[in-house]
Amino acid sequence: MVAGMEAWAVLGAQGRVRLATVIEFVVSWFIGVPLSAAFVFGFNFNLESMVASLTIAYTVGANVYLYTLFTSDWEALSAVVVARNVAEGVLYDEFDWDDLPSNIQEAAATLGYTEELWNNDQEPNTSDKEWDMLTDEEKKAAAVLGFNRKKWDMDSSTGSETGGKGYDDMDWSDLPQNVKKAAQTMGYTESMWNNDQDCPLEDKKWRELTSEQKNAAKILGYNRRLWDKGSDGLPSYDHLNWAQLPSEVRDAAMYLKYSQNIWDSDGESPLEEKEWQELTSKQKEAARVLGYDQLKWDDDTDDSDSNSQDECFEDAQESFDEAKSTSHDGTAIPASKSFDNDTAPSHGINRGKDNSKCCDESTVEPIEYDEDASWRKLPEKVQAAAIVLGYTKEIWDKDKEPPTCDKSWNALTTEEKRAAQVLGYNKEKWDDDDSDDSSV
Numbered sequence: 001m002v003a004g005m006e007a008w009a010v011l012g013a014q015g016r017v018r019l020a021t022v023i024e025f026v027v028s029w030f031i032g033v034p035l036s037a038a039f040v041f042g043f044n045f046n047l048e049s050m051v052a053s054l055t056i057a058y059t060v061g062a063n064v065y066l067y068t069l070f071t072s073d074w075e076a077l078s079a080v081v082v083a084r085n086v087a088e089g090v091l092y093d094e095f096d097w098d099d100l101p102s103n104i105q106e107a108a109a110t111l112g113y114t115e116e117l118w119n120n121d122q123e124p125n126t127s128d129k130e131w132d133m134l135t136d137e138e139k140k141a142a143a144v145l146g147f148n149r150k151k152w153d154m155d156s157s158t159g160s161e162t163g164g165k166g167y168d169d170m171d172w173s174d175l176p177q178n179v180k181k182a183a184q185t186m187g188y189t190e191s192m193w194n195n196d197q198d199c200p201l202e203d204k205k206w207r208e209l210t211s212e213q214k215n216a217a218k219i220l221g222y223n224r225r226l227w228d229k230g231s232d233g234l235p236s237y238d239h240l241n242w243a244q245l246p247s248e249v250r251d252a253a254m255y256l257k258y259s260q261n262i263w264d265s266d267g268e269s270p271l272e273e274k275e276w277q278e279l280t281s282k283q284k285e286a287a288r289v290l291g292y293d294q295l296k297w298d299d300d301t302d303d304s305d306s307n308s309q310d311e312c313f314e315d316a317q318e319s320f321d322e323a324k325s326t327s328h329d330g331t332a333i334p335a336s337k338s339f340d341n342d343t344a345p346s347h348g349i350n351r352g353k354d355n356s357k358c359c360d361e362s363t364v365e366p367i368e369y370d371e372d373a374s375w376r377k378l379p380e381k382v383q384a385a386a387i388v389l390g391y392t393k394e395i396w397d398k399d400k401e402p403p404t405c406d407k408s409w410n411a412l413t414t415e416e417k418r419a420a421q422v423l424g425y426n427k428e429k430w431d432d433d434d435s436d437d438s439s440v
Contacts, residue, residue, distance in 0.1 A: 023064050032057030107144035110137055114244070121214070123223065125237070125246050128291075167220060168196075178219060185216035237290060252289035255282065364421035385419035405433075 035053035040046060097105065097115040112124025126138055131149040134142065142152055167179055172190040175183065183193060187200030201213060206227045209217065217227060237249055242260040245253065257269040271283060276294040279287065287297060369382045375396040378386075390402030404416060409427040412420065420430055 019068070020065070023061060023068070027057050027061035027064070031060055103144060107141035110141035111145070117244075121223070122240075125240075125249070182216035182219035185212055186220065249289055252286035255286040256290070364418055366424040367422055381422060385422035388415055388419035389423075 032053055035056055036050050039048075039053055040050070095104075097118045100108065100118075108118060111126045114124075116122075117124060126134065129138075131139070131142075131152045134152075167175060167183075172180065172183075172193045175193075191197075192200075201209065206214070206217075209227075237245060242250065242253075242263045245263075253263060256271050261267065262269060271279065276284065276287075276297045279297075367379055367382055367385075369378050375383070386396070390404045392402075395402055404412070407416075409417070409420075409430045412430075425433075
């Protein structure tokens with residue numbers, strides 16, 4: 001009986017309490033009870049029959065327990081227990097690689113994680129596979145990290161919903177304060193949230209989000225895999241350097257004229273200038289390996305202007321965010337300069353744009369806005385540009401101009417020139433306005 005009790009405890013520790021209970025029930029009622037009845041009523045053994053039947057029954061039960069233990073797949077059972085713990089809140093997402101338990105670290109390595117990927121919140125290439133595409137070893141590793149088929153494949157259907165933590169079913173007023181703040185960081189308003197409108201940032205890739213936005217997205221239940229899968233469902237390898245690329249992806253990149261130097265420096269492949277229909281069949285096949293289809297390839301070519309402009313104004317946006325955090329009402333401060341619609345030349349697709357050209361006034365496209373509108377209604381990029389030029393809420397509302405407007409174009413800093421271009425200015429128009437103001 002002692003051996004049986006210990007075996008029952010081990011089975012319970014494996015997370016197999018139900019199995020252990022079933023074995024005990026069967027042994028007691030289908031072996032112990034019938035034997036006792038037979039010995040008492042058939043052989044008239046009385047008390048001895050009770051002891052004998054229980055001894056036989058529990059000996060059989062102990063042997064069944066021991067057989068079950070010795071034939072167990074301990075690794076798979078351990079993964080199940082860990083997965084249950086994860087479901088109950090034991091998460092490792094916020095752990096550094098060195099702080100992970102050894103079994104979690106081994107499972108993560110099996111799925112393709114490295115210390116660099118894990119600590120930088122990046123995902124391995126296995127995250128782009130569906131559950132059925134994983135090897136048995138990868139499925140076991142995924143189970144150790146808390147995944148099952150449903151959880152692993154869930155990211156394919158998340159779309160633009162608010163992640164996997166159930167907040168999308170809550171009204172704005174019911175959200176925890178930190179979740180509400182995260183939703184605001186992602187561009188939600190109370191009206192948008194309560195009316196199930198899409199996240200304003202849903203068209204951005206994970207790598208295009210600011211650090212603050214990534215942290216907010218995590219609070220809402222996203223990681224890079226969930227976010228990027230929701231946008232177009234296609235794999236992306238832009239976040240990996242050449243050495244981290246899977247061999248088949250690296251071969252495809254080489255076929256598309258990439259080299260290690262071009263890839264790691266975000267340089268351009270000559271083929272990026274071509275439209276999808278201009279690629280050969282093998283080039284299209286290689287592009288698909290890199291995560292492209294016709295729509296994504298051609299759209300990336302068409303959208304290169306706006307992508308370049310976004311990169312140019314990353315510093316301006318940081319200034320805008322700082323201003324929002326320090327203003328008395330937590331909002332931004334825009335400009336009052338008007339604009340004319342200059343054009344901007346295009347560059348290649350997402351990988352490998354020459355960002356040094358951002359300083360050239362011809363590469364920043366102005367953003368249309370109503371100069372008579374209140375500052376609250378201006379586009380965010382216009383607000384960011386205005387802050388760079390020195391505008392404040394008071395200056396805007398009183399239709400005044402900051403000291404920057406007294407400078408000539410050549411006296412402006414590079415960042416100020418970029419901001420002025422967003423507002424529709426070039427050298428000629430800026431200096432003409434300055435001379436008009438002086439004459440007045």
